[in-house]
Amino acid sequence: MRARIERAGSGADLLAHMAAEVRAGLSARPLPWLPCKYFYDDRGSALFEEITRLPEYYQTRTEERILEGIAEEVVAAVRPRELCEIGSGIGRKLRLLLDASRALGALERCVLLDINETFLADSVRRLEDDYPGLGVRGVVGDFLEDLTSLGPGGGRLALFLAGTIGNLHPDHEVPAFLRAMARQLEPGDAFLVGLDLVKDEGRLHAAYNDSAGVTAEFNRNILYVVNAALQADFDPAAYDHVAFYDRQQAWIEMRLRARHDQRVRVPGADVELTLRRGEEIRTELSCKYTRDSFGARLAGTGLVLEAWHADPEELFALALLRRAS
Ligand code: AVJ
Numbered sequence: 001m002r003a004r005i006e007r008a009g010s011g012a013d014l015l016a017h018m019a020a021e022v023r024a025g026l027s028a029r030p031l032p033w034l035p036c037k038y039f040y041d042d043r044g045s046a047l048f049e050e051i052t053r054l055p056e057y058y059q060t061r062t063e064e065r066i067l068e069g070i071a072e073e074v075v076a077a078v079r080p081r082e083l084c085e086i087g088s089g090i091g092r093k094l095r096l097l098l099d100a101s102r103a104l105g106a107l108e109r110c111v112l113l114d115i116n117e118t119f120l121a122d123s124v125r126r127l128e129d130d131y132p133g134l135g136v137r138g139v140v141g142d143f144l145e146d147l148t149s150l151g152p153g154g155g156r157l158a159l160f161l162a163g164t165i166g167n168l169h170p171d172h173e174v175p176a177f178l179r180a181m182a183r184q185l186e187p188g189d190a191f192l193v194g195l196d197l198v199k200d201e202g203r204l205h206a207a208y209n210d211s212a213g214v215t216a217e218f219n220r221n222i223l224y225v226v227n228a229a230l231q232a233d234f235d236p237a238a239y240d241h242v243a244f245y246d247r248q249q250a251w252i253e254m255r256l257r258a259r260h261d262q263r264v265r266v267p268g269a270d271v272e273l274t275l276r277r278g279e280e281i282r283t284e285l286s287c288k289y290t291r292d293s294f295g296a297r298l299a300g301t302g303l304v305l306e307a308w309h310a311d312p313e314e315l316f317a318l319a320l321l322r323r324a325s
C-alpha cells in the first residue's frame with residue numbers, strides 16, 4: 001500500500017497564511033514577533049536535529065528514556081489501532097510506540113502531521129519500508145490550524161512529543177488546541193503529550209544558549225525563511241541571539257536583537273520593519289510546566305489526565321490524556 005502525502009491546505013493558502021501572520025507579528029508593538037513554526041524549513045529542521053544531540057539540550061534524550069520505560073504500558077492501556085503523531089519530525093520516538101503496538105497486534109495504521117514536507121515524506125517512506133502492511137499517511141499542515149485533516153478518531157493514540165506544546169501560548173493557545181485535539185478523538189482514545197518541566201534556571205538557560213552556538217543559528221534561521229518565502233531583506237548576521245527564562249511566566253523566551261539600526265522590507269507580506277540598535281523581535285516561547293500547571297489547562301477541554309510519567313530528576317514528563325466520554 002503506497003504511502004500518501006496530503007496537503008492540509010493549498011500551497012497558496014499556506015503562503016497567504018504565512019504573509020498574514022508575518023504582517024501581524026512584525027507590525028506588533030512594543031515587541032514585534034515571528035511565529036516559531038517558521039523555523040522549520042529543511043535547514044531549520046536539520047539544525048533542530050543537531051540541537052537534540054547537544055550536551056546542554058537534555059529534553060530529547062530524557063523523553064526517549066521515559067518512553068523506553070512506558071511504551072508497553074501505554075499501548076497496553078490504550079490498545080491503539082492507529083498512532084497519529086503531530087509535529088513528527090523524523091519519528092525516532094514514534095518507533096518505540098510503533099514497535100510496542102505492533103507486538104500487541106492491534107495496530108493497523110499511522111498518521112503523521114508536520115509542517116515540513118521534505119522531512120514528512122522521508123519519515124513516511126521510511127515507516128512504509130520498515131513496517132510492511134502498516135497503512136501510513138502523511139499530512140503537510142499546521143497543528144494550530146489543520147487538526148481536522150487527521151480525520152475522525154476511534155482506536156486512536158495521538159502523540160505530541162518533544163515539548164512542542166511548550167511553544168503555544170499557555171493561556172491564549174493551549175486550551176483551544178486541546179479542545180480541537182479532543183474533537184479528533186473518540187471516547188476512550190488517548191493523547192500522549194511531552195512536557196518540559198519547570199526546573200533550575202541555569203539548566204534551562206544553558207539548553208537555549210549552547211556553547212557551540214547551534215541554537216543561535218537555529219534562531220537566526222527564521223530570517224532566512226522569511227527572506228526566501230516573502231522576499232524580505234533581513235540580514236541575519238546583523239542580529240544577536242537572545243534566550244532568557246521568564247520566571248513569572250515560566251517560559252524561555254527567544255529573541256533576535258538588532259546589532260545596529262535596521263530597516264527591513266517584506267514585500268511578500270506588505271510590511272516594513274524599522275528597529276533601533278538593541279531592539280528585538282520575539283521568535284519563540286518555550287513554556288515549562290508542572291503537573292498542576294498543566295492539569296489546570298485541561299479544564300473544559302474534554303481531556304482528562306490518566307497518567308503522569310516523569311524521569312527521576314523531574315526534567316521532563318509524558319502526560320497520558322484520555323478523551324472523556
Ligand atoms: C522541541 C520545539 C519544543 O522549545 O525546546 C530548541 C525547539 N527551541 N531550542 C523547544 C527549540 C530552541 C524546542 N521544541
